[in-house]
Amino acid sequence: MATNIYMPKLGLTMTEGFVSKWLKSIGDHVDAGDKIAEIETDKITNVIEAPVDGILLEIFVDEGSTVEVAGLMAVIGESGEKIDKNVTNSEKKESIKDAFPDSLINNNIEETISKDNRIKASPAAKKLAKEMHIDLLSVNGTGPGGRIIEKDIMKHKENISNIRVSPLAKKTASDKGVNLQDIKKESRIMQSDVLLAASQTSVNIDDYELPDSNKTELSGMRKVIAERMSISWKTSPHVNMTYKVDMTEAIALKNKMSKVSDTKYSFTEIIVKAVSMALIENAEINRSLIDKQIYHHNTVNIGVAVALNNGLTVPVIKNAQNKSISTIRNELSILSEKARKGDLTPEEITGGTFTVSNLGMYGVDQFTPIINPPESAILGVCRIVNEPIVIENEITIRSMMNLCLSFDHRLIDGVVAAVFMEKVKYLLEQPYLLIL
Amino acid sequence: MSKKIIILGGGPGGYVAAIRAAQLKAEVHLIENAKLGGTCLNVGCIPTKVLLHTSELYQSILHSGLMGLKPNKIEIDWDTLIKRKEEVVSQLVGGIKSLLRSNHVVLHNGRGTLIDDHTIRIDGKEDLYGDAIILAVGSVPVSLDFPGADLKGVINSTEALCLPSLPQSMVIVGGGIIGIEFASLFASFGCKVTVIEQLEEILTETDGDIANRIKQQLNTIGVEFKTKSTLTEIIEKGNQLTAHFICQEKKHSITAEYIMIAIGRKPNTSNIGLEKAGILMQHNNIIVNKNFETNLSGIYAIGDCNGKIMLAHAASAQGVAAVEHALGYKAAYYPQTIPSCIYTNPEAAGVGLTEEQAKQQGLKYKIGRFFLSGNGKAIIENNGTGIVKIIAGEQYGEILGIHIYGPRATDIISEAALAIRLEATEDELISTIHAHPTITESITEAALSLKGMAIHQKKQ
Numbered sequence: 001m002a003t004n005i006y007m008p009k010l011g012l013t014m015t016e017g018f019v020s021k022w023l024k025s026i027g028d029h030v031d032a033g034d035k036i037a038e039i040e041t042d043k044i045t046n047v048i049e050a051p052v053d054g055i056l057l058e059i060f061v062d063e064g065s066t067v068e069v070a071g072l073m074a075v076i077g078e079s080g081e082k083i084d085k086n087v088t089n090s091e092k093k094e095s096i097k098d099a100f101p102d103s104l105i106n107n108n109i110e111e112t113i114s115k116d117n118r119i120k121a122s123p124a125a126k127k128l129a130k131e132m133h134i135d136l137l138s139v140n141g142t143g144p145g146g147r148i149i150e151k152d153i154m155k156h157k158e159n160i161s162n163i164r165v166s167p168l169a170k171k172t173a174s175d176k177g178v179n180l181q182d183i184k185k186e187s188r189i190m191q192s193d194v195l196l197a198a199s200q201t202s203v204n205i206d207d208y209e210l211p212d213s214n215k216t217e218l219s220g221m222r223k224v225i226a227e228r229m230s231i232s233w234k235t236s237p238h239v240n241m242t243y244k245v246d247m248t249e250a251i252a253l254k255n256k257m258s259k260v261s262d263t264k265y266s267f268t269e270i271i272v273k274a275v276s277m278a279l280i281e282n283a284e285i286n287r288s289l290i291d292k293q294i295y296h297h298n299t300v301n302i303g304v305a306v307a308l309n310n311g312l313t314v315p316v317i318k319n320a321q322n323k324s325i326s327t328i329r330n331e332l333s334i335l336s337e338k339a340r341k342g343d344l345t346p347e348e349i350t351g352g353t354f355t356v357s358n359l360g361m362y363g364v365d366q367f368t369p370i371i372n373p374p375e376s377a378i379l380g381v382c383r384i385v386n387e388p389i390v391i392e393n394e395i396t397i398r399s400m401m402n403l404c405l406s407f408d409h410r411l412i413d414g415v416v417a418a419v420f421m422e423k424v425k426y427l428l429e430q431p432y433l434l435i436l
Numbered sequence: 437m438s439k440k441i442i443i444l445g446g447g448p449g450g451y452v453a454a455i456r457a458a459q460l461k462a463e464v465h466l467i468e469n470a471k472l473g474g475t476c477l478n479v480g481c482i483p484t485k486v487l488l489h490t491s492e493l494y495q496s497i498l499h500s501g502l503m504g505l506k507p508n509k510i511e512i513d514w515d516t517l518i519k520r521k522e523e524v525v526s527q528l529v530g531g532i533k534s535l536l537r538s539n540h541v542v543l544h545n546g547r548g549t550l551i552d553d554h555t556i557r558i559d560g561k562e563d564l565y566g567d568a569i570i571l572a573v574g575s576v577p578v579s580l581d582f583p584g585a586d587l588k589g590v591i592n593s594t595e596a597l598c599l600p601s602l603p604q605s606m607v608i609v610g611g612g613i614i615g616i617e618f619a620s621l622f623a624s625f626g627c628k629v630t631v632i633e634q635l636e637e638i639l640t641e642t643d644g645d646i647a648n649r650i651k652q653q654l655n656t657i658g659v660e661f662k663t664k665s666t667l668t669e670i671i672e673k674g675n676q677l678t679a680h681f682i683c684q685e686k687k688h689s690i691t692a693e694y695i696m697i698a699i700g701r702k703p704n705t706s707n708i709g710l711e712k713a714g715i716l717m718q719h720n721n722i723i724v725n726k727n728f729e730t731n732l733s734g735i736y737a738i739g740d741c742n743g744k745i746m747l748a749h750a751a752s753a754q755g756v757a758a759v760e761h762a763l764g765y766k767a768a769y770y771p772q773t774i775p776s777c778i779y780t781n782p783e784a785a786g787v788g789l790t791e792e793q794a795k796q797q798g799l800k801y802k803i804g805r806f807f808l809s810g811n812g813k814a815i816i817e818n819n820g821t822g823i824v825k826i827i828a829g830e831q832y833g834e835i836l837g838i839h840i841y842g843p844r845a846t847d848i849i850s851e852a853a854l855a856i857r858l859e860a861t862e863d864e865l866i867s868t869i870h871a872h873p874t875i876t877e878s879i880t881e882a883a884l885s886l887k888g889m890a891i892h893q894k895k896q
Binding site: 166167168169171172175190191 | 831832833834858859860863
């Protein structure tokens with residue numbers, strides 16, 4: 001029997017993947033585990049492996065095109081076998097469940113899908129339809145087997161919203177990222193209306209004399225970072241909070257641990273440990289807001305930002321709440337190494353519930369990190385510097401460090417964040433609590 | 437109480453403004469000192485097209501042997517043609533008169549002079565007061581001052597329309613649209629025509645691709661061009677006139693029966709009290725804002741007299757916009773949709789930017805061309821002479837300009853104007869299905885050629 005290959009869902013917010021390269025051609029024999037395609041997803045280029053032995057019978061997606069999650073990409077089967085392009089819902093759901101973090105499986109997304117169970121639609125399309133209050137029954141599907149895909153919802157929305165717009169204005173709007181629905185106009189929307197709207201939201205490049213520059217396309221990891229950070233900044237109201245933490249004891253602990261185990265420890269794993277413990281106690285931080293649903297995560301998965309030559313990636317320490325500093329350290333060192341080589345798997349960079357970004361080694365004293373969606377908070381770690389501090393009316397020299405928290409005020413209020421930060425500070429100043 | 441609008445001038449600007457103002461329930465007074473219809477109807481567009489139409493028929497019949505006709509004898513009956521011209525004109529003038537009457541526009545026959553921002557005096561005696569005044573006084577041919585300028589036989593376009601007989605030879609000074617249309621007219625009737633133009637090229641406002649083709653086509657019917665040439669003097673020699681001119685510092689001369697001066701037109705703004713009333717002008721052009729209002733509030737100037745663009749259809753559109761504004765309505769006037777037409781054989785028409793203008797404005801553009809030699813209907817009608825050229829924005833493919841040279845180009849150009857008005861891109865021209873067999877198919881083909889996808893054109 002033929003086996004369908006779908007675009008996997010490699011992250012909670014992933015709605016589509018970009019097929020950058022087919023590694024096998026139609027007619028090639030593949031063994032289970034053979035790499036058949038490269039896809040670009042959040043932050044990395046990932047490889048799709050053949051799940052079974054057989055012949056690559058059909059490829060439905062061209063190189064360089066984008067496919068929605070769970071979209072049919074290829075079929076593997078026996079030579080001469082007939083291909084059924086129609087995809088059953090259960091098959092699809094199986095394929096998209098794979099990469100969800102455990103904590104997110106028992107949630108309301110399933111409910112919305114089951115309601116429209118008999119209508120063939122991609123998850124992205126369903127989500128979009130729900131957002132736009134569109135009845136899937138009224139939408140024409142143009143995907144494989146008549147499935148409704150995201151594009152169909154957009155098309156439908158366009159048809160029903162009755163926006164009168166000139167073809168040039170439409171092209172300009174799509175190019176400049178202007179939402180036509182945001183333009184309030186009785187008569188037909190013309191290009192000048194779109195340009196006006198664009199100029200109100202962004203720098204109008206036409207009015208800007210460019211200095212001598214070389215131009216390159218925004219692509220790959222940079223594009224993903226650009227998109228995710230813009231989405232974060234546009235959707236989450238960020239609040240920033242800075243705490244000064246006395247790291248004198250933590251330094252002592254770190255040095256002791258390094259010495260007795262003959263292994264080099266860094267502050268990152270100590271801070272990850274402290275944050276994990278604090279998150280268990282302050283579960284309101286460990287949540288995500290997705291599509292008007294609040295996800296209460298049952299595990300603490302800490303993403304740690306790793307700088308790369310051409311960008312950055314955020315490998316995730318899963319179940320950090322159960323892990324010791326030394327386990328965290330070992331995992332981090334493996335993940336960082338893999339990150340630098342570009343070998344991270346999708347599982348290793350998704351499912352995060354909180355991110356730590358350590359710029360301490362670069363002499364930073366203060367910064368405002370941007371939340372990595374759909375997480376709700378990110379902790380910026382600054383350098384440690386010796387400062388005169390007053391303790392019991394005595395000036396003493398202590399090793400001080402700033403921790404900068406950015407949090408999403410839609411889910412987290414100031415007091416909640418402060419209580420969490422108090423806890424982190426307390427744990428780092430009494431670091432032996434971290435190894436009890 | 438309804439507002440009172442006074443319109444000075446009954447040309448295509450003034451009479452259309454009058455009817456529009458009447459539709460909007462104003463009390464309208466129209467003052468005209470000559471015939472209704474202005475230059476366009478009486479001594480411009482309409483009479484020239486009557487003559488051009490017959491000249492085109494004449495050419496067609498002359499060459500009809502190839503089309504399967506054998507006319508026994510063909511003669512030009514100049515007197516009948518001139519009579520027909522007058523009949524067409526008077527029919528249209530009569531039509532305007534009855535339209536104005538049916539709209540209850542009060543017609544004043546006389547010469548109006550502006551007194552102040554609300555007053556027009558007719559023939560120096562009767563004063564009319566209005567809430568708004570529309571100046572629609574048109575333009576007159578520019579005359580040249582040179583030795584021999586007032587010789588009999590040195591004529592302007594108005595006089596060229598009522599010559600007693602068909603001339604054997606003619607020199608036309610000026611290679612603009614008027615000069616070129618008259619060159620086409622007389623040369624088609626077998627008259628030997630020479631065009632003297634001061635600039636390097638003729639039809640400088642027209643897209644270069646089109647202008648070159650017109651020049652070549654006129655060459656084939658015997659028109660000679662003397663470009664970079666300046667007229668210095670005209671001397672009478674018996675029944676003939678000799679035009680002396682300088683070309684690249686060398687003296688030349690040509691002898692002909694008539695010498696027509698067609699170096700352009702100027703606003704007809706003298707001696708109607710404008711300066712005294714305080715209307716701001718530059719040279720002879722009345723300065724107006726985007727609503728066609730002058731520096732004096734409530735006084736508007738439309739059409740040729742504001743010097744913006746001297747075309748009848750532009751004047752009508754401005755007239756409508758001006759009265760709508762004067763009566764408190766929001767007006768729509770899109771100058772980029774004004775087509776420009778040249779009634780040569782075949783015709784030429786363009787709307788939007790020429791390639792030269794696009795280049796000058798520093799726009800990033802692409803060009804689509806389709807030659808009518810690939811169009812069935814054009815081959816039937818004129819052996820496939822002509823071209824459709826589209827200038828489109830490089831990024832979005834929006835239509836910046838369309839230029840057509842071919843049968844009935846002046847009719848076909850309206851599709852292009854509509855495309856510009858609606859901000860269409862190449863895609864809409866491509867996806868609109870054009871009837872077959874028609875010349876208009878070439879618009880789709882030219883749009884396709886923007887993408888290198890023209891069907892009836894050899895692959896480059």
